[in-house]
Amino acid sequence: MRRDQPELPRIVERRADVAPGLSAIESPLLQRLYAGRGVTTPDELDYGLRGLPHFSGLRGIDRACDLIEHAMQGGHRILIVGDFDADGATSTALVCDVLEAMGAGRVSYFLPHRARHGYGLSPAVVEAVGAGEPGDLIVTVDNGIASMTGVAAAQRAGWRVLVCDHHLPGDTLPAAEAIVNPNQPGCAFVGKALAGVGVAFYLMAAVRARLAAKDANRALPRLSDYLDLVAVGTVADVVRLDHLNRMLVSQGLRRIRRGLARPGIAALIEVAGRDAARLNAADIGFAVGPRLNAAGRLEDMSIGVACLRARDPATAQQKASELAAINRQRQSVQRRMQSEADNALVRLERTPAERSALVVHSHDWHEGIVGLIASRLRERHGRPVVAFAPGAHGLLKGSARSIAGLHIRDALAAVDTRHPGLITQFGGHAQAAGLVLSPDALEGFEQALESAVAERLTAAMLSPDIVTDGSLAAHELDLDTACLLEASGPWGNGFEEPLFHGLFEIVSQRIVGERHLKLEVRHPQAHTTIEAMVFNHADLLETGAVYRLVYRLAVNVFRQRMRANLIVSTVRRE
Numbered sequence: 285m286r287r288d289q290p291e292l293p294r295i296v297e298r299r300a301d302v303a304p305g306l307s308a309i310e311s312p313l314l315q316r317l318y319a320g321r322g323v324t325t326p327d328e329l330d331y332g333l334r335g336l337p338h339f340s341g342l343r344g345i346d347r348a349c350d351l352i353e354h355a356m357q358g359g360h361r362i363l364i365v366g367d368f369d370a371d372g373a374t375s376t377a378l379v380c381d382v383l384e385a386m387g388a389g390r391v392s393y394f395l396p397h398r399a400r401h402g403y404g405l406s407p408a409v410v411e412a413v414g415a416g417e418p419g420d421l422i423v424t425v426d427n428g429i430a431s432m433t434g435v436a437a438a439q440r441a442g443w444r445v446l447v448c449d450h451h452l453p454g455d456t457l458p459a460a461e462a463i464v465n466p467n468q469p470g471c472a473f474v475g476k477a478l479a480g481v482g483v484a485f486y487l488m489a490a491v492r493a494r495l496a497a498k499d500a501n502r503a504l505p506r507l508s509d510y511l512d513l514v515a516v517g518t519v520a521d522v523v524r525l526d527h528l529n530r531m532l533v534s535q536g537l538r539r540i541r542r543g544l545a546r547p548g549i550a551a552l553i554e555v556a557g558r559d560a561a562r563l564n565a566a567d568i569g570f571a572v573g574p575r576l577n578a579a580g581r582l583e584d585m586s587i588g589v590a591c592l593r594a595r596d597p598a599t600a601q602q603k604a605s606e607l608a609a610i611n612r613q614r615q616s617v618q619r620r621m622q623s624e625a626d627n628a629l630v631r632l633e634r635t636p637a638e639r640s641a642l643v644v645h646s647h648d649w650h651e652g653i654v655g656l657i658a659s660r661l662r663e664r665h666g667r668p669v670v671a672f673a674p675g676a677h678g679l680l681k682g683s684a685r686s687i688a689g690l691h692i693r694d695a696l697a698a699v700d701t702r703h704p705g706l707i708t709q710f711g712g713h714a715q716a717a718g719l720v721l722s723p724d725a726l727e728g729f730e731q732a733l734e735s736a737v738a739e740r741l742t743a744a745m746l747s748p749d750i751v752t753d754g755s756l757a758a759h760e761l762d763l764d765t766a767c768l769l770e771a772s773g774p775w776g777n778g779f780e781e782p783l784f785h786g787l788f789e790i791v792s793q794r795i796v797g798e799r800h801l802k803l804e805v806r807h808p809q810a811h812t813t814i815e816a817m818v819f820n821h822a823d824l825l826e827t828g829a830v831y832r833l834v835y836r837l838a839v840n841v842f843r844q845r846m847r848a849n850l851i852v853s854t855v856r857r858e
Contacts, residue, residue, distance in 0.1 A: 426480025
C-alpha cells in the first residue's frame, strides 16, 4: 500500500434538525450544537441529581451490599484494590472515604505497581496483600471483571471478593461472591458508559441506603460531597459523556467551582495552574488527570490516592507537588521517547504513509509511557500503532492504539489465530490494547500485524473527515459567545466540544514557547482582530494571506483579563 501524498481530510459540517423540544433554548447556536449531538428534549440537558437513575437497576447490587454490610458489622477487613490510573485512584479514594464515614473500622487499600504486579487483581497482588481471615473482603474498583485467576487466588487465600468494575467482560466472568458492573450480561442499568468511579459511587449509594433503611438515626455521609472525585475520574478516563455521566461531571464541577473541592483536588488544580472557580472538563482532562496518571506510569499510584484522601491543605499541597514533579519527569521521559520514535520512523525503508500499521520499540523505553507514544504517533500518522518497552521476565510489553473504525483487539486476535504462540498475551478493546511478546518474535509480529491491519483498512479510515459545527458569524466571535459555550457543557468524549471552521486573514504572527504559533487573525466581515493559538506548529504562515482554520472558541484569562480566542487544530491555505 503506497500513499506518498494522502488526501487531506474533508471538513464537513454536522447536520441535524432541531427538535421542537429545543425551541425553549434561547440561543439558536446552542440549539444547533445540541441537535448535532443528538439532544431532542430539554430533559437531556437537566443535570440535577434528582434525575439520577436508581441503583436498584444494577445487577448484583443487593448481594454486594450484603457483603459490605456483613464485613462492617463483623469488624472484618475491607481491602480496596484499585487500578493505577486516575479512574482507579479516584475510585479507591471514594470507597475508602465513604466506608470510613459510614462507620467501617478496618478499611485499607492496595494499588498494584504496573511493573511488579500487572493490571488489576492478579495473583501477584494476592501474594502481596497476604491471606485473609474469615469474613475479610476484597473490593476491586475499576478492575476485576477479567481477573479470573486473581479472584480464585484471593478466595484460596481466605478472602471474599466483590468485583466493582465498568470494563467490558469477556466470555467468562470471575467467580467472585458478587459482581457490580453495568456491562455484565443481564444487567439492565442504563448507565453503560459509567467510569469505574461512577460504578463505585453507585455502590456506595446503595450501601448508604441499606444502612439508612435499618437505622434512620444513623449519621451517614452525603454522597453528593464526593462528586468532585467522580468528575475527575470520569473525565480523566475519557468515557463517553452520556446524559448520566454529564450529570455526574456537571455536579462535580459545580462543587469544585463553589470552593467545595476536597483538599487534594484543590491542590492538584492549583499546581496545574488552573482556576478552580472556572474549572471545566477540559481542565480535568489536560491538567488534573495527567498529574494523577503520572504516578501510576512512573511511580506508585498510592501517592495519588494519598493526595486525594488528604484531610488538610498542607498535606494535600505536599502530595500534589510530588505528583507535579513526577508529571514533569513523565513529560521529560516522554519527550525523549517521542524523539527516538520519530527518528526510528524516519530511518524506515518505507514511510509511515506506505504502511498499514506502525511498530516502534527501544531497549530503554519505559513501559508506563509507551501508550502515550503510541497515541501521539497514531494522531500524527493516522495509522494503528504498537509501541514496545522492556517488561518483566525479559519480555516486551506493548501498548496499541488504533484509528477510528479499526478494531485493534480484533486485529491482534487475527494475528494470534494465524500465528499461534507469536503473541504471549494480549487483551483490550476497539481503540486500545495491551500485549506481551518475546523479543525474538518482534519482527514476525510486525509483519503479521501489518498484514492483519491491511485487510481491514479502508480509505475512509486513513483520511477521516473533520466534523465541525459549521461557521461562526463575525459578531459571534466574542467573549459572550465563548462564555456561553464554556458554560453549556460539560463537553467531552461522545458530547464533543464545539468545533468550528472559517476563513481568516493572517494579520500578524509569532512563535511562542519554541513550538507554538500565536496569531492575530481577522474574519472577512469583521473590522477587528482576534487572537488565535496553533499548538505544536512552529511553521510561520503567510501574513496577509487567507487560511481556513478549524478552531474552538475559548475564554482566555491573562492577568485577570478575559478575552475570546481561537484554539486552532487545522490550518489550510485557501
